[in-house]
Amino acid sequence: MLIKTFSSAVHGIEATSITIEVNISTGVRYYIVGLPDNAVKESLQRIESALQTNGFRMPRQKIVVNLAPADIKKEGASYDLSIAIAILAASGQITANNLTNYMIMGELSLNGDIQPIKGSLPIALQAKKDGFKRLVVPYSNAREAAIVEGLEVFGMKNMKQLVSFLNGESADKPTTVDISKEFINQNNDYDVDFSDVKGQENIKRALEIAAAGSHNVLLIGPPGSGKTMLAKRLPSILPPLSLEESLETTKIHSVAGRLSAQSTIMTTRPFRSPHHTISDVALVGGGSNPQPGEISLSHHGVLFLDELPEFKRSVLEVMRQPLEARSITISRSKLTVDYPASFMLIAAMNPCPCGYYNHPEKACTCGSTAVHKYLGKVSGPLLDRIDLHIEVTPVEFNQLSNQELAEESSLIRARVSKARERQLVRFKNKTNIHCNAQMNTKTVREICKINQEGKLLLKQAMDKLGLSARAYDRILKVARTIADMENSDKIESHHLAEAIQYRSLDRDNWAG
DSSP states (O other): OEEEEEEEEEETTEEEEEEEEEEEESSSOEEEESSBOHHHHTHHHHHHHHHHHTTOOOOSSEEEEEEESTTSOBOSSTTHHHHHHHHHHHTTSSOOSSGGGEEEOOEEOTTSBEEOOSOHHHHHHHHHHTTOSEEEEEGGGHHHHTTSTTOEEEEESBHHHHHHHHTTSOOOOOBOOOHHHHHHHHTTOOSOOGGGOOSOHHHHHHHHHHHHHTOOEEEEOOTTSSHHHHHHTGGGGSOOOOHHHHHHHHHHHHHTTOOOTTOOOOOSOOEEOOOTTOOHHHHHEETTTTEEOHHHHTTTSEEEESSGGGSOHHHHHTTHHHHHHSEEEEEOSSOEEEEEOOOEEEEEEOSSSSSOTTOSSSOOOSOHHHHHHHHTTSOHHHHTTOOEEEEOOOOOHHHHTOOSOOOOHHHHHHHHHHHHHHHHHHTTTSTTOOSGGGOOHHHHHHHOOBOHHHHHHHHHHHHHSOOOTTHHHHHHHHHHHHHHHTTOSSBOHHHHHHHHTTBGGGSTTTTO
16 A cells, blocks of 8 residues: 655755655565665564554554655655554554645654654754645654644654554643744843953943944954953944844754754844864864854854954964855755855954963063964955954953943844944845955945045055955955944944954054
């Protein structure tokens, strides 16, 4: 008897519906065809044990399982449940009247328990798109999938529960999630706040500018000056995630298997801080079975690289293309997947090996050669993609002991959001440009026009401070953001002056 059930394959952050055909006929062997990997081929052993443990029988006949379309590689154990139900229906152990209305996903344990899977959200979105009425997923994935409206999602704990439900012997209710309530209640729910930071007003100002234009930032300063503390609070002043951004971010974390059983939708911007021993693949994504890397897990959020010169040079260099393209393409011989990677890069580093170069009190023990060598670990092309270089100095005692609370993140975020709104209006007719940091050279020339006084100021700065040519566009972008924060349609001289001071490492004499 031939029975069809339906499942789904996830590639990148998108899913494709898979038809599982099971035919039981005369013979004695089991076959799985349709480009399965080893985990899929092993499913029949898990299914046989699960069926026998739960009082069902595995047919002692020829069983052919076809996974269609056959040109898409099937990976992982998430097809177990759908194959098992098809075998039970084909052998007449359960009714098969309504199976075409269901998409069924889940990994089986040997005792019949249903284990969680990755990618429930993209699977649910594709199931709705393909016209399925109901989706069966592991119980721990139900809330994640249930945020898709117009689709009944049933979370199952074990095979017996599912069989009882399909036979009409139990009336399990679909999992429901009020996505609007979840989104509104948890939006901007951060554990840290800028009011915790004592002093550092000039650094806060620079980070506010960075947030307003989505500019990449490099923080340079001695140990203990507050670089990490400031970076961790940056997401709290970024504009709130829109529902569309939230869904896209959740899809990435769902595919990576990083959502808990109680998670529904990500409502705060991600903050990722990998250790400097990270590999190239872990940062940008990939592997034999491609998975999103840290740059994709930071999508619509912040990627913080502490101790930047300690990262392997090859790791830093693979970030150059994603920083520009805001996506990463992972290519293998039989597979190509795309992961979005639109993130803000915040990097922190000491100014020299001992950490105290340019320190107001402690003497640096490094020679100028050592300082240059240390700074040289970060390549020019990577620095070229960082708009703001900010020198962080230690906080004085009287500022640390001050009991007054500093400005809260919510107040800063309101100003940042207002500046972003101006940019959205400005770039509404531009493709893939939503904020000032994303402008290409042509758009910079079009948008960032300056008067004669501004041109003179910029020329003097480049001549006297020894600024490199690559700093020119960066200064104009940052100046445009500063002007947006002041609701100014024109870039004035004081906007340029402030932007110029944020290019420390472009000065010829910065490291002596």
